[in-house]
Amino acid sequence: MTTGVLLQITQTGLALLLAPLLMGWVNICRAWLQGRSAPPLLQPYYTLQKLFHKDAVLAHDATRLFRFAPYLIFACMVLAAGIVPTLANDLPFSPAADVIALVGLFALARVFQALAAMDIGTAFGSLGARREMLVSFLAEPALLMVFFTASFISQSTELPHIVDRLAHQEFALYPSLAFAAVAFWMVSTAENARIPVDNPSTHLELTMIHEAMILEYSARHLALIEWAVALKLFTYSALGIALFLPWGIAAAGDLNALPLALLALVLKLALGGAALALLETINAKMRLFRAPEFLGTAFLLAVLGMLVHFLLEV
């Protein structure tokens, strides 16, 4: 039990520390691909440090909800990062939530973000909130179908069991997971406000989604939200790894495998971050009302994956 708790704390702490690093890595790769000179790898940490030192500026009309939301969003993301197995498989938190509850946790953070955006009462805040909720209701069914495919294979919605089944039992290739992986990629770009659904580096009011919601935040509140965004990207990457590339995650009780698991995780994240940067470079952000088609395609792919599972793998 104590090793479990220690492992849990280590893993959550690692997620907290690595998340901004992943952001920095993606930014570097993108700068390289776009022929710009890259910011330092640790730039996200410097930004967080700077933001935490600043005085918070609040709009006159801001209520307590607005000030409370960043803390809650951050807490949600920390909990989410604690649930997804990144290094080891036996975490005390894991039974607290399966993948469906994980989706609920992300939804809780998202709803608070949207409500906080509407709290100030500027046109952009509510615009962003509306668009964010639009994208999410299209993305969630597709995300769930991806999870369904994985859990039909492993007969469980618990992430440790899915990982255990896919990584630690006899090796098998599941064609259904290939469809699901593509669908998952599409959905996670939407959920993490990345290109082609949203552009994280835009400040053009008419096109932004996530940035429009956090326009009014500053200083420590903004720092917490930025950190939460990084954590979300990290958690989604960890989810993708757990579902589609679980090899390397240490089995339950196998402490000797941890160094290797750490190495595997860093490698996978570095490759995934580079791939994300590449896809963001060769794509452009699409119009908002193209998003239903994009996410509809993701949904269809996920359903296809599930049907493939029923037809070929049962």
Place this chain on the structure above:
Amino acid sequence: MTLLDWAWAVVLYWLALAAAGLLMPSSGGLARRIVFPLGAAGALAMAVVGVVALFNPPMQFILPFGLPDLPFHLRLDALSGFFLILLGGAAFGVTLYAVGYFRHMPAGQLALLSTWYHLFLAGMAMVLLADDAYAFMVAWEVMALASYFLVTTDHKIPEIRRAGFLYLLIAHVGAVALLLAFGVLHGGEAGRMGAYTFDAMRQTEHTPFWASIAFLLALFGFGAKAGLVPLHVWLPEAHPAAPSPVSALMSGVMLKTAIYGLLRATFDLLGVQLAWWGSLALALGLVTALYGVIFAAVQSDMKRLLAWSSIENIGFILAGFGLTLIFHTDGKDALAALTLTALLYHALNHAFFKGLLFVGTGSVLHATGERRMGRLGGLMRFMPWTGWLMLLGALAIAGLPPLNGFVSEWLLLQAFLLTPGLTQPYLNMVIPVAAAVVVMAAALAAYVMVKFYGVIFLGRPRDPELKHAHEAGWPERLGMLWLAAGCVFLGLIPSQMIDWISPVVVLLIDATLPNDGNWVMVAPLSAARASYAPLVFLAVITVITLLVYFGVKRVYHGRVRRADPWDCGYPEQDARMQDSAEGFGQPIRLIFSAFMRVERLTPDPFDRQPEYRGDSRDKVWLFIYQPIAQFAARLSALAGRLQHGRIQWYLIYSFATLIFLLVFVTR
């Protein structure tokens, strides 16, 4: 006294309170300050009776009045007990709220309202207790009529009268279907009144054909009350028309009596169930859920939005009912128990959060006199109690952990996930896709609630007058507090709730849901499959939030500066530029434009007093109800030709009828 005596005593007590309203029509203050709190106490007692009834064997009781050959039979079993908890629990909070809410109502009107209100409560309780078709129909009609008079409280407004008539019409079309259903179900020798007791029906074997007819009639009759698409059209009209506590009761409790009836008829009265009933109910439930939530997203009247959202929730419950039928007929007992638990749980949850939201709109209505969301905004600052309590309700109905709406949706989704293994392969493939519809409706519900809460309570007031909005009084706050506490409490203890629901499940389908978890964690079927621990959720989130809050303050600082919001280089921004309710629903209107007919009035650019109006009309109304109404009007116009108002013609009619009858008699 037995438990059933207590239940019956509470019904009598409510009837006495109803009569008290009539006896003292001029003392409105008295009715409000004494009769309503007494009614609330009765509701609490009813909930306690329900809790005890869950763990007691069924008991029966025959009242000494009724028809000569058919006295009223009453019965209290776990199913009735569960719905009595729902009725009592929600009605306690709503009635407490009503004590404060009706303080500005004129005395005579209030006395009458109190009469109908308590009659309504008594009628709903009797529906749950009735054990023969006659008593059931009488109680059903008392409930329908009392609620009709409650809906038309403001009967001087033509739209409200119209909404009331529509409600009455559909309620009675449904009641006729129920009457026919009971006729099909009757047992024993034909022609004997005793054949209409539920006991006689239970003992009768029905052929699959007649059982199906009875099921379809019951689905139609109860569906008309529950708001099943396409019988839902009365709901968005009648619920907004009623005073808010009444809307809360109708939406939170009365719709559930229809669910009760459907469960009673299908699993208790009918001895056999067929698999295709389940597929039908599942399909109808999914259509209802999606249709309801899409229309909720485009509403601009806050009570109408909530009414559409009730349709959505009834859709969830019906989908769960359909799945239960599918699993039950397929012999998957544990899965059927899971879905039945989920649907009962959701019914209870919906009573609490929808009750809370409806009474909350009542406070907003009192404080501002406005129902259109586009004229509200920023009310959180002026009504913090209502604002924060409504936030809980909105989060619960949006299906967010760790509140109660999430638990029942989670259980339902688990059931969808476990379908593989059904004997019909096509169901194996279709049902997981149906789960996607459920998820989409649930995610859209979050959209709707962000719109509902954000437009009304957040942002800046769209009208300067709103600054004078006053907070709700103490009785209202207590009522809302009770309902909100229910939303939190029901969300945190899923394991105990599943244990409490299990007697109902055993009674209906004779199966239990294995729970592999413990008191903090719910794990239906097996812990290796799925588990969820809301208390851990809440504890971890709270601890991290506090740690971060105090940590950041300690390591850095907690300094705050106030400033104007960023104006984007355009200093003339005002509160009217925030998203209106119509604006917030615009993407949904665009994406789902096939479902609705949008009628828009866009002003001329040079108009000095521009008026913009956008209305999304229900296509079901346009394509099903309007043709029927036109046909009826044409038919009555034809019949009207017979009536000239001239006495000669009427004499000829009577003479012809007489001749006609004579020919018959003499032959």
